Amino acid sequence: SSVAIYSATSRGRMQLIYGGQPFIFEKTLKLSSGEEKRFWRCNQWWNQKCRSRVFTINDVVCPLNRFHTHEEIVRRKxxxxxxxxxxxxxxxxxxxxxxxxxxxxxxxxxxxxxxxxxxxxxxxxxxxxxxxxxxxxxxxxxxxxxxxxxxxxxxxxxxxxxxx
Incomplete structure (x- = not known):
């Protein structure tokens, strides 16, 4: 796990950068402790059918699935x-x-x-x-x-x- 780094997409939406890959916001779950667990999916989930996902709690990133179906996007772009x-x-x-x-x-x-x-x-x-x-x-x-x-x-x- 690591601290979340956020960036903006070309359309102005927030994205999470983790492990050289951009992730877009998917959903939020409220935990019993009152904290919010935010789920993020790889921005290539539609184009490349990438199933990589992470979640954040208090801006700490925890990976759910680390395996991407494509090359590293942040370095390429x-x-x-x-x-x-x-x-x-x-x-x-x-x-x-x-x-x-x-x-x-x-x-x-x-x-x-x-x-x-x-x-x-x-x-x-x-x-x-x-x-x-x-x-x-x-x-x-x-x-x-x-x-x-x-x-x-x-x-x-x-x-x-x-x-x-």
């Missing part, structure tokens, strides 16, 4: 990673011409705009509109797995084709 926000490189510049410096101010604004456009272009270049080549994704995957795999794509390992 790509997780969404958060990209840190880009620092803004810009200055606030007055747009009303009061001095002969107006031309210089306009030039500075254009340079700032070009700089921010270049940064945005570099960031968005990897995220440009693209279509998914479904044949390379494998249609045996569930929708959540495809979404997780597509959102986790980085660099040259992506399965994407661009329309021209």
């Amino acid at each position: 790509k997780r969404v990673r958060r990209v840190p926000p880009v620092e803004t490189i810009a200055k606030v510049v007055a747009t009303t011409p009061r001095h002969p410096q107006h031309q210089q101010t306009t030039q500075q604004q254009q340079e700032i705009q070009l700089t921010s456009d270049a940064i945005a272009g570099a960031i968005l270049d990897d995220e440009s509109p693209a279509t998914i080549d479904v044949s390379e994704l494998g249609m045996h995957l569930k929708y959540e797995e495809i979404v997780a795999d597509v959102t986790g794509i980085v660099g040259g390992t992506r399965v994407v084709s661009r329309r021209k």
Whole structure:
């Protein structure tokens, strides 16, 4: 037995991660001691007919059936990673011409705009509109797995084709 680790599914529901496998909530039983015994089933119970189950009492996990009919999912699945926000490189510049410096101010604004456009272009270049080549994704995957795999794509390992 071990302490329960919880995560959220792509649809926002709670799941339990135990032994490298995600489990989804099945039912709750009230014990005579007043504690709740929560039963969890492997999230592949429908797709792979997996019969692995665990239960938790006070967030302590106890396995009922440890045998899965599939490979380890948590390691296989790509997780969404958060990209840190880009620092803004810009200055606030007055747009009303009061001095002969107006031309210089306009030039500075254009340079700032070009700089921010270049940064945005570099960031968005990897995220440009693209279509998914479904044949390379494998249609045996569930929708959540495809979404997780597509959102986790980085660099040259992506399965994407661009329309021209």
